Amino acid sequence: MGLPGTLGLGLAGTSGLGAEYRGRAPDGSFLNNVSNEFMVLGINVGAGFELTEWLSAGATLTLGTAFEQLGFVGPLVSTAMVHDYALRGTVGVDYDLNECNTIGAFYQTKMDFQFPNAVRFNDEYRDLRVDQPETMGLGIANRSLMNGDLLIAADVYYKLWEEADLWRDVLVNQWALAVGTQLTRGKMKYRLGYSYNGNPINHNVGTSLDGFPVAQENVQLFQAASVAFVNQHRLTAGIGRQGILIPNLDLDVFAGGLFKGEDDFDTSAEASVAVYYLGMGLTWRYGDCSR
Numbered sequence: 001m002g003l004p005g006t007l008g009l010g011l012a013g014t015s016g017l018g019a020e021y022r023g024r025a026p027d028g029s030f031l032n033n034v035s036n037e038f039m040v041l042g043i044n045v046g047a048g049f050e051l052t053e054w055l056s057a058g059a060t061l062t063l064g065t066a067f068e069q070l071g072f073v074g075p076l077v078s079t080a081m082v083h084d085y086a087l088r089g090t091v092g093v094d095y096d097l098n099e100c101n102t103i104g105a106f107y108q109t110k111m112d113f114q115f116p117n118a119v120r121f122n123d124e125y126r127d128l129r130v131d132q133p134e135t136m137g138l139g140i141a142n143r144s145l146m147n148g149d150l151l152i153a154a155d156v157y158y159k160l161w162e163e164a165d166l167w168r169d170v171l172v173n174q175w176a177l178a179v180g181t182q183l184t185r186g187k188m189k190y191r192l193g194y195s196y197n198g199n200p201i202n203h204n205v206g207t208s209l210d211g212f213p214v215a216q217e218n219v220q221l222f223q224a225a226s227v228a229f230v231n232q233h234r235l236t237a238g239i240g241r242q243g244i245l246i247p248n249l250d251l252d253v254f255a256g257g258l259f260k261g262e263d264d265f266d267t268s269a270e271a272s273v274a275v276y277y278l279g280m281g282l283t284w285r286y287g288d289c290s291r
Contacts, residue, residue, distance in 0.1 A: 036071025131164035224269035
């Protein structure tokens with residue numbers, strides 16, 4: 001279109017967690033009837049434009065589709081799998097301090113889901129509200145080392161869990177830090193990254209989940225089922241190769257892991273989890289794009 005910008009369309013998994021206890025708990029335990037799940041998929045439409053030689057700005061609109069099952073089964077409280085749609089916006093700016101250093105910042109709105117008739121409480125069906133939290137980020141990148149072949153980048157994020165429906169009852173606001181490097185050698189790229197985040201688990205919870213009065217032990221059980229929050233360290237490594245088999249096809253492989261994390265929730269529950277993964281991607285570069 002003759003404009004110095006980029007348009008993009010993508011589909012991504014933006015959030016998800018869950019736990020499965022059916023058939024795994026001791027005989028007679030109510031946990032044998034509990035299984036919870038929360039998953040959010042997003043369709044993203046974004047645009048970024050070069051405003052000046054040094055300054056760029058962009059925005060993304062995300063349509064999220066969420067599926068939620070809180071997991072409680074009992075005579076007073078029970079839940080069912082339901083779904084909802086919500087929008088989220090993201091805006092950001094990017095400024096080149098000089099030829100080697102770039103800084104950027106972004107702000108992301110909440111994604112507000114309201115699941116209809118998700119909870120039956122005392123024979124009355126009620127809606128459940130679950131927000132994806134507001135997030136702010138600041139980053140810096142440097143390309144001054146090894147003749148520009150070594151890229152070093154760092155990002156800081158802040159998530160406002162205390163302002164998000166449902167999560168405000170079980171989490172506190174959270175900081176996260178990510179550092180990554182990429183070394184380019186001809187057609188090869190070598191990558192290494194590390195991230196750290198604070199544990200947002202609130203250890204002084206009450207007896208409420210999104211306005212529903214439940215026992216404190218059930219609130220802590222919900223926290224323990226959200227085991228992904230207790231991991232604080234992640235390490236990743238990867239290799240990329242441009243022009244694999246044909247000039248416009250790139251291959252990337254990576255491996256990573258979340259170091260073991262664990263937490264205790266009074267005397268009611270405890271959680272422990274470690275995650276390791278492998279991945280591979282193929283990228284087709286079309287047109288005149290060569291980078």
